[in-house]
Amino acid sequence: MLTLEKRPQPSKAFAYLTPVFAIIMTMIFGGLLFMALGKNPFEAILTIFWDPLFGEFASYSRPQLLVKAGPLILIAIGLSLGFKAGIWNIGAEGQYIVGAICGAGAGLAFYPMEAWFIFPIMVIAGALGGWAWAMIPALLKVKFQTNEILVSLMLVYVAEQLLASMSLGLLKNPDGHGFPGSRNLKDYPSAFNGEIIAGTGMHWGVAAAFIAVIFAYVLLNRHMLGFSIRLTGEAPRAAKFSSVNPNRIILFCLGMSGALAGLAGMFEVAGPSGQISIDFNSGYGFTAIIVAFLGRLHPVGIFFAGLLLALTYIGGELAQLTLGLPGAAIQLFQGMLLFFLLAVDLLTNYRIKFSRKEAV
Amino acid sequence: MDLSAINPALLLASLLVAATPIMIAGIGELVVERAGVLNLGVEGMMITGAICGFMATIITGSPALGFLFAALGGAALSLLFALLTQVALANQVASGLALTLFGLGLSSLLGQGYVGLKPPSSPKLDIPLLSDIPFFGTVLFSHDIIVYLGIALVAAVWATLKYTRVGLVLRAVGENHDAAHALGYKVVRIRVLAIMFGGACAGLGGAYISLIRVPQWTEGMTAGAGWIALALVVFASWKPWRVLLGAWLFGGITVLQLNLQAAGVSIPVEILSMSPYIITIVVLVIMSADKSRAPASLGRIFHASS
Numbered sequence: 001m002l003t004l005e006k007r008p009q010p011s012k013a014f015a016y017l018t019p020v021f022a023i024i025m026t027m028i029f030g031g032l033l034f035m036a037l038g039k040n041p042f043e044a045i046l047t048i049f050w051d052p053l054f055g056e057f058a059s060y061s062r063p064q065l066l067v068k069a070g071p072l073i074l075i076a077i078g079l080s081l082g083f084k085a086g087i088w089n090i091g092a093e094g095q096y097i098v099g100a101i102c103g104a105g106a107g108l109a110f111y112p113m114e115a116w117f118i119f120p121i122m123v124i125a126g127a128l129g130g131w132a133w134a135m136i137p138a139l140l141k142v143k144f145q146t147n148e149i150l151v152s153l154m155l156v157y158v159a160e161q162l163l164a165s166m167s168l169g170l171l172k173n174p175d176g177h178g179f180p181g182s183r184n185l186k187d188y189p190s191a192f193n194g195e196i197i198a199g200t201g202m203h204w205g206v207a208a209a210f211i212a213v214i215f216a217y218v219l220l221n222r223h224m225l226g227f228s229i230r231l232t233g234e235a236p237r238a239a240k241f242s243s244v245n246p247n248r249i250i251l252f253c254l255g256m257s258g259a260l261a262g263l264a265g266m267f268e269v270a271g272p273s274g275q276i277s278i279d280f281n282s283g284y285g286f287t288a289i290i291v292a293f294l295g296r297l298h299p300v301g302i303f304f305a306g307l308l309l310a311l312t313y314i315g316g317e318l319a320q321l322t323l324g325l326p327g328a329a330i331q332l333f334q335g336m337l338l339f340f341l342l343a344v345d346l347l348t349n350y351r352i353k354f355s356r357k358e359a360v
Numbered sequence: 361m362d363l364s365a366i367n368p369a370l371l372l373a374s375l376l377v378a379a380t381p382i383m384i385a386g387i388g389e390l391v392v393e394r395a396g397v398l399n400l401g402v403e404g405m406m407i408t409g410a411i412c413g414f415m416a417t418i419i420t421g422s423p424a425l426g427f428l429f430a431a432l433g434g435a436a437l438s439l440l441f442a443l444l445t446q447v448a449l450a451n452q453v454a455s456g457l458a459l460t461l462f463g464l465g466l467s468s469l470l471g472q473g474y475v476g477l478k479p480p481s482s483p484k485l486d487i488p489l490l491s492d493i494p495f496f497g498t499v500l501f502s503h504d505i506i507v508y509l510g511i512a513l514v515a516a517v518w519a520t521l522k523y524t525r526v527g528l529v530l531r532a533v534g535e536n537h538d539a540a541h542a543l544g545y546k547v548v549r550i551r552v553l554a555i556m557f558g559g560a561c562a563g564l565g566g567a568y569i570s571l572i573r574v575p576q577w578t579e580g581m582t583a584g585a586g587w588i589a590l591a592l593v594v595f596a597s598w599k600p601w602r603v604l605l606g607a608w609l610f611g612g613i614t615v616l617q618l619n620l621q622a623a624g625v626s627i628p629v630e631i632l633s634m635s636p637y638i639i640t641i642v643v644l645v646i647m648s649a650d651k652s653r654a655p656a657s658l659g660r661i662f663h664a665s666s
Contacts, residue, residue, distance in 0.1 A: 004449070006663065088453050140641075146648040149400065149453070150591045154637040157584050165630035289457055328468035328579075335462030339440065342450040342458060350449065350663075 004350040014348040019294055019301070022341035023308070029340075030333045039323055047323060048315030048330075061314050063201030067272050068313045070206035071096070071264035073306035075288035077212045078257030080297040084220075085232040087253045091137065091152025092261040093285025094159035095130040099262025100269035101166050102129025104182055104276045107191035108171060111183065118190040122266060123204075130262015131255050133159065138254035142247045148254065160281070167276050181277035185270050193271035205267025209306070212260060216299040229253065261285060287313075290338045309334065371615060376503060377573060379611025380510045381406070381565040381582075385589035386596070386603045387514050388561020393593055394521065395554035396534035396657035400456025401441050402562050403586025404463020409434040409563025410570035411467040414577045417479045426479070427506070427567050434563020435556045437463055442555040445661070446548045452659050460586070468579040479575050506568055511604065513561070518600035530554060534655035537662045547662050562586065584637065591640045597653040606643075613639050 027049075031041030052061040075092045082089045089095075103126030110118050137151040171182040185191045196202050220226035231239040232249050239246070264284065269276060291309050295302030316330030346352075385402055392399050412433030417426030437459065444455040521527035530550060532540045537547045569585065570577055588610055596602035617632040625632075 004663065090457060136641075140645055140648075144645050144648050146641075146645050147594060150587060150594070150644055151641050153587050154584070154591070154641050157637045158634045161630040161634040165628060168630075169628075286461060290461070293454060326469055326472055328465055328472065331465030332462065332469055333465075335458060335465045338454075338458040339444065339462060342444050342455050343448045345450060346448040 003353050004346070005353050007349060007351055010348045015296060018344045018348055019296065019305070019341060021344045021347075022294070022337060025340040025344070026333065026337045029336060033329065033332065033336075034325065037325065037329060039325055044319055044323060044325060047319045047325075048312060048333075051318055052311055052314040055318075057318070061318065063195075063199060064314050065307065065310050066201035066206045067203070067310075069306040069310035070203070070209045071268055071284045072288050072291050072309055073209040073303055074205065074212055074264040074267075075257075075261045075285055076291035076295065076302045076306060077209070077216045077299060078260035079288055080292040080295070080299070080302055081216065081219075081229060082253035082257050083233075083292055084297050085229045085249050085253050086236070087141075087250055088149045089134060089137070089152050089254050089257045090149055090289060091134070091154075091156045091285070092257065092288055093281055093283065094152070094156035095133045095258040095261035096265035096268075096285045097156075097159040097163050097281050098133040098265070099126040099130035100265030100273075100280060101163060101171070101276060102126055102262065103266025104185065104191075104269045105166075105171060107185060107188070107270065108183060110190070111188060114190045116190070119193070119204075119270075122191060122270060123263065126262045126266020127259040128262070130265065131259040133262070134254045134258020135251075138251050138258075141250055141254075148250075152254075156285070163276070163280060164278050167278050167280070171276050173275075182275045184274045186274045191270055193267050203267065203271045205264060205271060208263055208267065213299045213303050216302075220299065225252065261288075287334060290334055293338060293341055371619060373503070374615045375608060375611045376507050377611075378614045379607040380507050381568045381573065382585055382589045382592055382610060383510045383565075383604060383607035384506075384513060384568065385562040385565035385586060386592035386607060387510075387517050387600060388558040388565075389589055390593050390596065390598060390600060390603055391517060391521075391530070391561075392554050392558035393658055394534045394598060394655055395530050395551050396537055396655050396660065396662075397445065397551050397555055398452045398456065398659040399438065399441055399459070399555060399558055400453060400590065401438070401459025401463065401586075402558075402589050403582060403584065404460035404466075405434040405437050405559050405562035406463075406566030406569070406586040406589070407467040407580065407582045408437045408463045409566030410582060411471045411474070411566075411577060412563065413567025414474055414477075414479060414570040415470065417571055418474060418477055421480055423480060423571055426571055427564060430563040430567030431560040432563070434561070434566065435559040437466075438555050438559025438562070439552075441559075442552040446552055446555075449661050449663060452661070464580060471577050471579065474577045475579075477577065479571050481575070504572055506564070506572065514600050514604045521600065531655075534657055537657045537660070541662070541664060547664075551662075562589070565589065588636070588640055591644055595643050595647050597647065598655065599653070609643075610636060610640070 027045055031045055034044040035041045052058065052065065075096065079089060079092055103122045106125035107118055107122040133155060136155060137148040140146040140151055141148045167180045167182060173181060173183045193203050193205065196204065196207065220230065228239065228244040229249055232244055232246060269280065273280060287309055291302055291305045295305035312330060312334055316327065319325040320327055385406055389399065389402055409430035413426040413430030416429035417423050441455055441459045444450040445452050521531060529545055533545060533547050533550050541547050566582055569582060574581065592603055592606045595606040613636050617635050620627065621629055621632050
């Protein structure tokens with residue numbers, strides 16, 4: 001008879017090991033899935049995890065790693081702050097869209113003027129846009145105790161409509177021959193978020209992601225506010241007794257994650273994507289949830305998890321091209337990863353015991 | 361703009377149709393939450409049900425079998441959630457999100473060969489005589505059987521929760537799982553069954569969208585209906601009949617905005633399309649003043665020895 005015994009303290013060793021277990025199990029079950037789709041599982045796994053880094057076209061795909069990991073890490077860092085405190089912002093996709101709209105809008109307002117200050121203004125506008133969008137669930141939660149999960153998620157659908165409206169209306173390229181979508185910021189040097197170091201994929205958004213990792217690490221480990229966030233999540237009663245203001249935590253965590261998601265959207269629209277279009281958003285806001293959990297809500301963990309999920313994106317595209325693996329299979333693969341992670345997390349908090357007698 | 365083109369009888373009739381998927385998914389989630397489990401995976405289970413039902417209908421040619429497989433598909437997916445939260449004791453919010461992400465991926469993978477196909481239409485239950493009554497006949501008595509099934513389901517859940525022993529035990533588990541456990545009820549078993557019931561309902565609701573309401577398969581076609589169903593449970597303060605009321609309200613808004621779009625009202629299409637979501641938020645704000653009815657053990661992890 002198997003029984004579970006709660007560990008007095010979560011196991012440190014398993015905290016590091018479980019993400020690795022989850023990845024291995026996902027590879028095994030993913031391989032079975034690919035086999036069921038009629039592909040060679042070993043070839044598929046190699047194409048996803050090995051070829052983008054060391055394969056034939058690696059020189060093209062390696063820079064893509066940072067391009068994709070940047071927004072994922074940026075959003076996931078913000079989400080992890082809230083998740084730690086038990087505040088569930090799952091509408092990062094919406095904040096990402098609004099950040100992109102505000103950032104691109106601020107830049108295009110200056111078109112065709114060229115000046116050094118345009119890009120910084122766009123950065124601020126993007127962060128503020130995401131922040132404001134996240135403040136809606138935050139304020140509703142503080143004022144009316146409205147469930148932030150549902151509100152933030154509903155706002156994703158609202159943001160998608162807003163994006164459609166913007167790319168067909170206000171931000172539509174006047175020289176675009178009637179096609180939907182804004183002007184391409186790649187053709188507007190003052191607003192373009194180009195590579196800092198050519199050929200690496202390193203743009204300002206990736207730099208911001210690195211800064212966010214360091215910032216979050218310091219905040220959580222060396223700052224009172226970070227301690228209050230952790231306390232609120234792990235022991236809400238203790239937090240109340242030590243006079244942590246829950247409303248302040250809600251406003252900070254949601255606002256911060258919104259601002260970071262907005263930044264991610266703004267850097268994306270000004271750089272790799274280039275323009276506001278109807279299908280601008282690609283689900284980073286949802287994948288970032290997986291990144292945050294895979295990184296165990298720890299800034300350094302999130303950094304590596306972001307790189308790994310970015311790899312599955314690029315590898316997935318590659319597998320689509322070379323093996324004809326359907327794109328949805330990769331989405332499923334990423335979902336599986338979160339499943340296994342949550343399942344093996346049991347080992348961190350509980351000890352599995354083999355006992356002879358019936359559990360009481 | 362021509363508002364006279366909107367026929368009130370047809371509007372009310374399509375309201376009932378639009379309300380059905382969220383009503384069925386919502387009543388399922390209500391049972392899950394009354395058992396103390398918060399399953400945020402409704403969207404994932406709905407879309408899985410939508411594709412399972414669609415595939416089964418195309419293959420067998422029978423919508424009835426389609427709905428059966430949709431319910432089975434939804435329940436099977438919810439079993440994953442049950443495994444995670446009841447056996448592996450994982451966080452319910454995270455597991456629910458995982459279920460949604462997984463379900464969206466699974467459905468678009470399964471549905472690859474089915475884009476653009478048209479399912480055989482489901483027979484309408486034209487009740488003779490009754491459906492000939494002017495106005496009321498069109499509104500109330502000329503629907504497919506699932507519309508009536510949805511309403512019957514709400515009534516059944518209400519009666520079960522209120523008047524039967526099963527309902528009492530389910531509520532006890534949801535209100536205080538430790539006490540229920542001490543009384544000898546199998547908390548985990550009851551919750552797993554509730555979760556599967558919720559999954560089957562979500563699957564049915566999803567299949568209603570892909571088989572009757574649209575009827576077609578496109579990726580991500582539930583478009584947040586699962587989340588609206590979750591909001592519906594909060595709106596209903598965990599009371600079955602209010603789920604029905606809420607579903608009609610949301611169905612009414614959806615149908616009205618679609619009709620206004622078709623009538624060419626001068627409000628931009630995007631504003632009309634976002635209105636159901638915005639109204640959901642507004643309703644959530646209004647209803648969140650009354651938190652007293654939420655099951656006391658909602659979302660808490662149960663471990664027998666702790």
